[in-house]
Amino acid sequence: MSRKKHPEHVNHERWLVSYADFITLLFAFFVVLFASGQSDKKKQTQLAAAMQAAFSPVSMFEPHSKKPALTQGAAAAETIEPVAPPVPSPHSMDRTAAGVRKILEEQKKSAGLPPGSLTMHTTSEGLVISLQEAGFFTSGSAEVQQQSRQVLMKIAAALPAGPMRIEGHTDTVPIHTEQFATNWELSSERAIVIARYLFENGPVSPADLAVTGYAEFHPIASNATPEGRARNRRVDIILLSHPAALR
Structure with a gap:
């Protein structure tokens, strides 16, 4: 079953x-x-x-x-x-201006620089020290002339610590060499060379420096005459009154 x-x-x-x-x-x-x-x-x-x-x-x-x-x-x-970088006081500005005037008088007595190659004036931005090409550079070059190097070292020692802008300027005559394709490169390189002299021989800090090249686009005189073009070929050291102008 x-x-x-x-x-x-x-x-x-x-x-x-x-x-x-x-x-x-x-x-x-x-x-x-x-x-x-x-x-x-x-x-x-x-x-x-x-x-x-x-x-x-x-x-x-x-x-x-x-x-x-x-x-x-x-x-x-x-x-x-x-x-923020320190702002140069009016007292330090006056002392700097007096120091640069002393250097200028020494150069006049020793005939170390051509007349008018080192000038100074004041703008709304601050004290401007102008270095003309004729006294500091040869034409088309960014190398400082031998007789001007001691002057630059003295200027660097006279400058106060604080923000400053180094501006390179040229005239309207074009340049095209193996080293400098345009006036932009020439003006920028000259400003860089002067800036290096300042922070290597004085109390200036690289962090307080602004360097720029304006080529021929910021003239102070007419480019129609040789005298005007000579004035435009310059490097300006501007001791800024306001740190914001450094940016």
Whole structure:
């Protein structure tokens, strides 16, 4: 006599096993993501600290905290405020003007520079010391003449610490040499050479200097005459009365 087969019991809760496995895998995935994120933050902190330490010896930035903040938010976003350059006082301006006049008188007695090659006047921006090409450079060159180097060193020593702008100017006669393609390059290179003399031989800081070349586009005299063109070929040292004019 054959036994009667009972119908197999169907387990309707097998999905719980698959669901539990899925939740476990999902949890593991987010744990990995969290761990990776923490590692990246640590590396970013180390990188920022290393960069800050690298810049500290040359005093390019003024550190406000030993550990740079990397989290978002207004409280964490520390800003580094630039240090404003010192403004020359009227007394230092007068002393500088007197010192340059003394140098000018010495040159007149020794006939070291051509007449009119070193002049001085005041504008709304500050004291302007003009160095004419005839006394400091040969035509088409940015190399300071030998007899003018001592004069530049004396001028540098007479200048006060503070913001100043060095401007190179030319006349309208075009130039095209192997070294200077246009008057832009010539005027800029002359201004750079004078700026280097100033901060290498005086109290002027390179951070307080702005150097620019204007070519022939800022004349002070007519370019229609040789005399006017000679006046336009110059480098101006401007002792700025306002630090904002340096930017």
